[in-house]
Amino acid sequence: MGIRAKNRKIYTVLILVCVVGFWLFENFYTPSTYSTTEAQVISNGFPQELYPSSSTGEIVHHSYFSLSYKEPFEQAEWVAYELKEEHLTYDDRKRPYFIEDPWVKSKSADWRNYKGSGYDRGHLCPAGDRRFSEMAYNETFYTSNISPQDREFNAGIWNRLEMKVRSWAKNYNHLYVITGGILEDGLEEIGQEDVDVPKYFYKVIAKKRTNEWDVLGFIIPNKEQSRPLQNFTVPIDQIEKRTGIDFFEKMDEREQAEIEGEVYSRNWEF
Numbered sequence: 001m002g003i004r005a006k007n008r009k010i011y012t013v014l015i016l017v018c019v020v021g022f023w024l025f026e027n028f029y030t031p032s033t034y035s036t037t038e039a040q041v042i043s044n045g046f047p048q049e050l051y052p053s054s055s056t057g058e059i060v061h062h063s064y065f066s067l068s069y070k071e072p073f074e075q076a077e078w079v080a081y082e083l084k085e086e087h088l089t090y091d092d093r094k095r096p097y098f099i100e101d102p103w104v105k106s107k108s109a110d111w112r113n114y115k116g117s118g119y120d121r122g123h124l125c126p127a128g129d130r131r132f133s134e135m136a137y138n139e140t141f142y143t144s145n146i147s148p149q150d151r152e153f154n155a156g157i158w159n160r161l162e163m164k165v166r167s168w169a170k171n172y173n174h175l176y177v178i179t180g181g182i183l184e185d186g187l188e189e190i191g192q193e194d195v196d197v198p199k200y201f202y203k204v205i206a207k208k209r210t211n212e213w214d215v216l217g218f219i220i221p222n223k224e225q226s227r228p229l230q231n232f233t234v235p236i237d238q239i240e241k242r243t244g245i246d247f248f249e250k251m252d253e254r255e256q257a258e259i260e261g262e263v264y265s266r267n268w269e270f
Contacts, residue, residue, distance in 0.1 A: 051248075079178070111143050201222060
């Protein structure tokens with residue numbers, strides 16, 4: 001066999017090895033993890049009766065929050081978590097890398113999709129709410145917990161709302177939060193995986209008062225806003241219409257109707 005023919009054979013074998021290696025990487029590679037497997041999560045504190053519906057059925061329970069991942073939009077349609085007064089510590093945590101969520105079966109989007117896009121990797125469950133534990137803090141850096149946010153929005157009104165939620169947790173001791181972007185057709189997309197950029201974000205906050213639930217909802221455009229937070233409160237019914245999500249679906253229908261039809265901001269101290 002001539003040298004050229006031998007070299008061609010070697011190159012062919014190398015190419016085949018590379019192709020097979022790439023296929024194995026894409027199909028069987030599991031990224032590193034910050035937390036225990038979903039099967040080991042007994043409870044992360046979020047009540048069953050408050051869970052929203054999932055349009056995809058891909059619900060992932062982490063140790064300190066849960067989410068419903070929507071693969072066509074490459075992000076969660078909702079993230080749900082418990083927030084107690086005792087969670088709000090000032091522990092100094094080293095900021096970890098963003099990594100893919102190993103428990104999302106369809107694989108969550110790579111953080112590089114955001115690189116050079118002009119959008120922030122906006123946390124849905126805030127890292128600042130999870131400083132009480134290294135695992136809790138690191139979990140918030142799964143890419144399943146981020147969504148493209150306008151930088152001024154992320155640092156502005158969205159941050160102000162997160163701080164308001166923390167102040168409520170201090171005042172009322174115990175909150176439950178559900179949040180995400182409004183995922184709809186025709187959105188701008190970024191990165192190689194076409195991560196959709198929501199035009200609006202929502203947040204639903206619930207607290208128990210005696211035997212009743214106090215619930216407050218927000219819809220805010222994904223741009224900085226100068227108006228007060230109260231101007232963005234909406235009935236939960238409106239968030240359901242915009243998102244297609246049934247909030248508190250396991251709750252009694254009569255109770256749902258009572259808390260979802262109107263804005264009860266009088267039960268919240270602004």
